[in-house]
Amino acid sequence: MIVSASYKTDIPAFYGKWFRNRLEAGFCRMANPYNRNQRFVVSLRQEDVDGFVFWTKNVVPFMGVLDEVHELGFPFIVQYTINGYPRALESRVVDAARSIESVRDIADKFGARTNIWRYDTIIFSSLTDPEFHRENFAKIAAELAGATDEVVVSFMQLYTKTQWNMDKAAQDYGFDWVDPPAETKRELLSSLVEVAAANGMNLTICTQPDLMVSGAGESRCIDAQRLSDVSDRPIQAKIKGMRTGCGCFESKDIGDYDTCPHGCVYCYAVRRRSLALKRYQSHDPEGEYLFPVKPLPSDVEPPEHSQDTQLPLRLIPRA
Numbered sequence: 001m002i003v004s005a006s007y008k009t010d011i012p013a014f015y016g017k018w019f020r021n022r023l024e025a026g027f028c029r030m031a032n033p034y035n036r037n038q039r040f041v042v043s044l045r046q047e048d049v050d051g052f053v054f055w056t057k058n059v060v061p062f063m064g065v066l067d068e069v070h071e072l073g074f075p076f077i078v079q080y081t082i083n084g085y086p087r088a089l090e091s092r093v094v095d096a097a098r099s100i101e102s103v104r105d106i107a108d109k110f111g112a113r114t115n116i117w118r119y120d121t122i123i124f125s126s127l128t129d130p131e132f133h134r135e136n137f138a139k140i141a142a143e144l145a146g147a148t149d150e151v152v153v154s155f156m157q158l159y160t161k162t163q164w165n166m167d168k169a170a171q172d173y174g175f176d177w178v179d180p181p182a183e184t185k186r187e188l189l190s191s192l193v194e195v196a197a198a199n200g201m202n203l204t205i206c207t208q209p210d211l212m213v214s215g216a217g218e219s220r221c222i223d224a225q226r227l228s229d230v231s232d233r234p235i236q237a238k239i240k241g242m243r244t245g246c247g248c249f250e251s252k253d254i255g256d257y258d259t260c261p262h263g264c265v266y267c268y269a270v271r272r273r274s275l276a277l278k279r280y281q282s283h284d285p286e287g288e289y290l291f292p293v294k295p296l297p298s299d300v301e302p303p304e305h306s307q308d309t310q311l312p313l314r315l316i317p318r319a
Contacts, residue, residue, distance in 0.1 A: 002222055002237055003042065004053045006255020008033075008269050009290070010262060012054050012062035012078075017285040020065050022254075023072075029288040033257050036293055042252050050235045051075040051227040053251065057082075057262060058094045059102045070110060075231030078106055079152070079221060081118040082144075084136050086127045088173035091263040100143045107147040113229050115148035116221070117141075120206065121156045121266045122188070125170075125177035130188050138195045145199040152219045153192065154206040155185055161271045169265040182211060189213045207245040222248035256290045259283070 005011045011019050022028040026045045032038035043049070052074055056062065059078060069076055080103050083089075084096035103115050119137055124130070141151065156162060158179055166177055189205070193215040196203040204219035205211055212218075220226075224237040240250035261280045263273045270276045279291045 001043075001048055002050050002053060002224065002227065002235070002249060002251040003044065004222055004251045004253040004255075005055070006253050007055050007079075007221070007242075008253060008255035008257050009260040010056050010058070011255060012056035012065075013058040014061075014259075014261065014280060015283065015285075015290060016062045016065050018283065018287070018290065019062075020068070021285060022288070023069070025288075027288075028254050028290075030254060031256070031289065031293050042254050046072065046074070049074060050224075050237070051077070051231060053077045053079060053222050053227075055079045055081075058099065059106065060094070060098070063102075063105070066106070066110070075227050075235075076110075076114065077116060077223065077226055077230065078103075078114055079116050079118055080106075081120055082140055083119060083121075084140055085123070088127060088169060088175060089123060089125070089265055091265075093262055093264065096140060097143075100140065103144055104147045111230065112147050112149060113226065116226075117144055117148050117151045117201070118153075119151055119192075120154045122153060122185075123156055123166075123177060123266055124180050124184070126175045130184070133188055134191050134195070137192050141195050141199040141201065144201075149201055150204060151192075151196050151201045152204050152206050152221060153189070154208055154219075155179075155211070156266050157268055159268055162266055162268055165265045165267070165270075165272075185211050186213050189216060207241075207243060209245045218247045220247045220249065222251045224249040254290070259291055 005019060023044050027041050027043050030040055030042060052069065054076060056078065059080065066076070080099065082096050082099045103117065106115055122133060156179065170177055189211060190213050193203045193213060197215065202217055203215070204217040206219040206221060209218065224235045228235045237249040239247060241248055257269050258271055258275050259279045260267070260270055261273060261277045283291050
């Protein structure tokens, strides 16, 4: 089983201590985001996990955990989003230069194949017009050359919550935004494909096959083949996309919606930053769930063997 941590929230940036504790315990508990009374357990034991996919915009607080995950023998991939957007769109994301340095650190320690750069989500606005994206993408790509071989892109999905958040940010910060026609997006993609190739990267498109252009590929953000390359052993998994157009391999995600306090106004996983911040502040790093939920009878007993079979991580001194 491949474990995703997490496309719903930034575990490396905000919940690293919780992940470390759950890895030591050998399991975590999850609640169905659409029915909180439906609960399930995800094993994090070595015999059950083929590898991890970490999603982040700031891996710095998590670097020590990556070392430990590696020492335990788990292969992993880091999906690292670096957009370099104005603060009106990403109010609390670390500076792009710092993130670029982190990607290079990961490549130096664990190999460039471990990294995937995400230029995601692409926003068309008066602050980020097509020319901005061409210049910004080219600058970041040049600085990441040699540290990754793939860049994943996608355009904003207009969910009700994202449209509301974009409209509010536009009003607060005085900019305009638009969801342009597909042809405008394809024109930009054709330019980005060339820039990516010039810097040794394949450009892949996430869950938007209708925008495919020459030279681009279909993204598999959960990629068993890449994990096999990183681990130097075959990892068997079937393709089971999470939504229409998704080419990902099957995985278990251990994050939760409305828990990431980065404050990116285009985010599909957060309704309101105030809610995400409240949940983050109520988070218990020692808890079995990512954030507190009302206990159910099924929570009383741990899953079988979870307390008897501890991972070697418990032997590593805590910072």
